[in-house]
Amino acid sequence: MNQSFFEAVLELVEASRAHEKYRAADCINLIASEGLKSPAVREMLRLSQDLECRYAEGENDLEGHVKVRYYQGQKYITKIENYAADLMKDLFGCNWVDVRLVSGTHANLATFKGLSMATKNNRMVVAPLSCGAHISHDYTGLAGEVIGLETIDHAYDVNEMNIDPDKSAAVIRKTKPGIVTFGGSLFLFPHPLKELREAAREVDAYVVYDAAHVLGLIAGGQLQDPLREGADFINASTHKTFPGPQGGVILANLEDKRMRVGIKSVQHSIFPLTTSNTHLARLPAMGLAALEMKVFGVELAKQTVKNAQVAGEHFCENGVKVLGEKKGFTRSHQIAVDIQEYGGGKKIAENLEEANIIVNKNLLPYDDPKNKKNPSGLRIGFQDVTRRGFKEDDIKRLCDLMIDVIKGKRKPSDVREDTIALRQCFKEIKYGFQSIDETVKYAEKHG
Ligand SMILES: Cc1ncc(COP(=O)(O)O)c(C=O)c1O
Structure with missing residues (x-):
């Protein structure tokens, strides 16, 4: 460390305070994997501080309840986990859930590992990384390096x-995988689940849908209805388009022996294989x-998609x-621009950052996958601004600021003032x- 331990503490506190103002008040946030919590959800997190100190290891039953x-x-932790599970099952119309996952990656780890054990098959068909799959689906990431799966690419158009x-x-049909995975990080249009369910069934593969990005859209009846x-x-994060605390969830319907086995x-792969503490404070x-x-x-979901389309x-x-x-x-919350x-x-994402508009650079499907450091694209997500109340005209104003930066019409530092004013x-x-x-009060009135 260049400075003393105590100076580092002061810097840490100062940076944390500064961050809250920078990203929460002065920036317009368009990272497609982020979410925005309501004041009620934030208040609930503040109220759950003792849970943040506790542990609750163990096993669950086949309704997703504590066993x-x-x-x-x-005694209260069990109630909290059971009610959190029931609310998620009801919302997504299914009869099994696991809420113990601490992230979307953890949900993928548990599902991929569990299903590869159940099928005794280590092959998984996934979208190619450059076409939008998440690194945890890939042989270079969690699926391959941690779980030891052989990943085979879906054909991508x-x-x-x-x-x-x-x-x-x-x-x-040719490769006979144990798992066929859909969903991804660059994810614009509904994936062909209906069209491929039969092929997956023929080879006895489980179909996994990674809804990390789009769980909130599914809850809002947009994009697609994977379980139907x-x-x-469904594996997902609970903090992207689903506007909850950072965490993960797995949803399914226990309808036959095959699903019971899966x-x-x-x-088993969630506990005892991949969790001890399941980070309880996020559950309420x-x-x-x-x-x-x-x-x-x-x-919310309709306006989010509309805003993305308008952009x-x-x-x-x-x-x-x-x-x-x-x-x-x-048809989702994001668009991909070339x-x-x-x-x-790289250059445009950095220039936009200077203008306080936060996006990420992204590989496009026709990019050389090795060119991650400077891909052709940007991925832009509209769930944060939609929740802040942006409608179509506001989105156009925002896009105009971005176009000024992209085309070099104005210096990013000059655009920054307009970004802050719009925000x-x-x-x-x-x-x-x-x-x-x-x-x-709402729950009491409608209960
Ligand atoms: C498709 C997909 N799956 C999984 C994840 C990982 O989610 P988490 O960040 O909650 O671990 C992401 C992250 O953005 C993702 O895009």
Whole structure:
């Protein structure tokens, strides 16, 4: 350390304070994997500070409820976990859930490991990394390096920005995987679950849908309904379009022996294989977020997708290339823009950052996968600004600021003032409750 231990503590506190103002008040946040919690959900997290100190190891039953706990002092913790589980099952229309996952990556770890044990098959078909899969799906990441799965790529159609159903069916039939995975990080259009469920069944593969990004859209009835379209399991983060605390969840329907075997193996893989403490303090807040999605989810998800589509159209009309144009740019919360002609993803993301507009550079499906440091694209997500109340015209204003930066019409530092001014017009967080009191009153009234 260059400075003393005590100076480092002061810097740490100062940086934490500064961060809260910078990203929460002065920036416009368009990272597609982030989420925004309501005041009620934040208050619930503050109220759950003792839970933040506790442990609750153990096993769950086949309804996703607590079965065995190995520590004392669990009488409320058990209730909290069971109610959190029930709220998620109800919201997503399924009869099994596990809420003990601490992240979306953990949900993938538990599911991939559990199902590969259940099937005694270590092959998994996934979207190629450069076409939007998450690193945890890939042989270079969790799936390959940690679990030892052999990953095989879905056939991907760049023109459609989607998995090619016919060619992928042939891949599945030929390679006979134990798991077929859908979903991803760059994720614009519904994946062909209905079209591929039969091929997966023929080879006895479980179908896993990674909804880390799109769980809130699913709750709001947008994009697709994986459990009804052919997914056996949904894995997700609870903090992206689903506006809860950082955590993970797995959802499924226990409807036959095959699912019983799969679920039991996933449960074993959650405990004892991959958890000890399951980070309990997030559970009440996740339950409140589930209620918010039940009440406001449809409106929120529809406006989020609408805002993303409007942005796609506006960029396109102003000469910035947006992928998926012929299909309306997107059906999710994100769009993918190709800014190669303006200097590439790295430069433009950094310039936008200087203008306090936060996005991430992204590989596009036709990029050389080795070119991660300077890919052609940006991935832009609209869930945060939508929750702050941005509507179509506000999105166009925001896009105009971005276009000024992308095309080098104005210096990013000059745009920054306009970004902050635009951000200041949206002081409330919408589509949610403003306090626990308000939440309780709503539940009492409708109970
Ligand atoms: C498709 C997908 N799966 C899993 C994850 C990992 O989620 P988490 O960050 O909650 O571990 C991400 C992260 O963005 C993702 O995009």
